[in-house]
Each structure stands twice: as C-alpha cells, then as structure tokens.
Amino acid sequence: MAFPPKDRRGFNPRFRQPEPEHRINDxxxxxxxxxxGDNVTPGVYATQDALKxxxxxxxxxxxxxxxxxxPVVKVIxxxxxxxxxxxxxKEMKANSKQSEVKEIRFTPGTDDHDFDFKSKHAEKFLKxxxxxxxxxxxxxxxxxxxDRGQVLLLKFAERLAEVGALEGMPKMEGKRMIAMFAPKGTKKKA
Known part of the structure; x- marks a missing residue:
C-alpha cells in the first residue's frame, strides 16, 4: 500500500485530524x-476562569x-x-415520516367494482x-x-372529498389524464 508523499515539513494530508464541530477548551x-452547566454558578466569567x-x-x-x-459555554x-x-x-429523523406519492391507475372502461376497490385503497393511502x-x-x-376519463377522475375526487383534496383539475400528459390528491386534516393510524 502506497502512502501519499509527505511535504517538506513531514505533514501527511491523509492523516489530518478533523476539526471538532464546536470550539472546546483552549x-x-x-x-x-x-x-x-451542572454544579456551576451561571454567570459571565473570564474565559481562563471558566476553563479552570x-x-x-x-x-x-x-x-x-x-x-x-x-458566547455561551457549558461545562460538560x-x-x-x-x-x-x-x-x-437520529430520533428526530426517525419520527419525521416522509410522505410518499401512491399511484392508482384506471382505464376509460373501468367498471364500478374496480372503481370501488381502488377508491378504498386511495382512502387508506390518504388517511x-x-x-x-x-x-x-x-x-x-x-x-x-x-371525456370518460375526466368524468371518472372527477367522480373519484367526489368519492375522496372527505379524506383528500384535489390539487388541480385533471390534465392530459401524453396518453395519461392525471389528477393529484393531498390528504386532508391530521394523520390517522389504522
């Protein structure tokens, strides 16, 4: 294993100590x-006295x-x-849940049973x-x-009105007519 060359002063950049995140002591x-801090009388001190x-x-x-x-310093x-x-x-990161975007697909000829089935899934996702x-x-x-696609999406929006809000009117993107729904109110656990 080859090490990077040292400069004239013998300094090797590979083994440099990282700077601490906070200023400490000296x-x-x-x-x-x-x-x-604990077991300390709070107040303004000279830095040398605080260090002692x-x-x-x-x-x-x-x-x-x-x-x-x-500047505020703490004895710790x-x-x-x-x-x-x-x-x-780490705890804060675990508690903050990232919201995902779930997709539900229809065709212009989607029948009532499939529509109901997909509506129930969408309600669960929004909740x-x-x-x-x-x-x-x-x-x-x-x-x-x-026009069938637009009627289907508006009917879907009507069905989800209690749990979700339509973000905008359905619009065409290529060969798809798309509508986005955002959850209403607070998050409920099942």
Whole structure:
C-alpha cells in the first residue's frame, strides 16, 4: 500500500485530524463567556476562569452558542455531549415520516367494482398521510374517450372529498389524464 508523499515539513494530508464541530477548551478565543452547566454558578466569567472551573470538575468547556454576546459555554463531557446530540438527531429523523406519492391507475372502461376497490385503497393511502396520484391510461383508439376519463377522475375526487383534496383539475400528459390528491386534516393510524 502506497502512502501519499509527505511535504517538506513531514505533514501527511491523509492523516489530518478533523476539526471538532464546536470550539472546546483552549480553542475558545474570546475574553469573556457566559458559563452554564451542572454544579456551576451561571454567570459571565473570564474565559481562563471558566476553563479552570471545567478542569476542576475534569470536564470540557464547550462553546454552545458562539453568536451570543458573550458566547455561551457549558461545562460538560464533550464526547457525551456529541453522543446525545447524535442520538437526538437520529430520533428526530426517525419520527419525521416522509410522505410518499401512491399511484392508482384506471382505464376509460373501468367498471364500478374496480372503481370501488381502488377508491378504498386511495382512502387508506390518504388517511396514512400519503399523496395519491391517480391517472387514466389511454391506449390506442381509447384516446378518443378523454371525456370518460375526466368524468371518472372527477367522480373519484367526489368519492375522496372527505379524506383528500384535489390539487388541480385533471390534465392530459401524453396518453395519461392525471389528477393529484393531498390528504386532508391530521394523520390517522389504522
């Protein structure tokens, strides 16, 4: 395995330490800071005094809010702080559900039973908080029956009026007539 060449000073760019996300301990370069944390009297301190307080507790001085005047620092174990922050971000990501777009396909000659069956699926999708894209697919000479497709989609919109809202009138895109539905109200769990 070949390593990248070192420059004149012996510096190897491959093994450079990443900069920490927050300024900690000696990297805090302001004269005064607002100190917070457990087992600490909150207040404005000189940076050196705040650093001594943190060292006495064998903890780190972490700059939490650098834009405040004076910057806010906290006496805390830095690794534990990063772990809890990462854990909280992961939890927030898991809780935020991405809404999907579900598709439902019709043809101009879709009969009542299929229409009811697909309507029930669309209602379930909308109740789960997903958008529904329904379209009428025209094949061959069926393109002459665009009015049937529009009537079908408007009937579908009427059927879903309680749980979903039609985002716009049905429109043609190529050989498809498309209508989008967005969920109404709050998300319900089944």
């Amino acid at each position: 990297r805090i370069r302001v004269a005064q800071v607002r100190l917070v 307080i943190a060292q006495a507790q064998e903890l780190d001085l972490v700059e939490i809010s650098p834009n405040a005047d004076p 174990d830095y690794k534990k702080f990063l772990y809890e922050k990462k854990k909280k971000e 789960d908080g997903n958008k529904v894209k329904c379209y009428v697919q025209f094949r061959g000479r069926a393109i002459m029956f665009q």
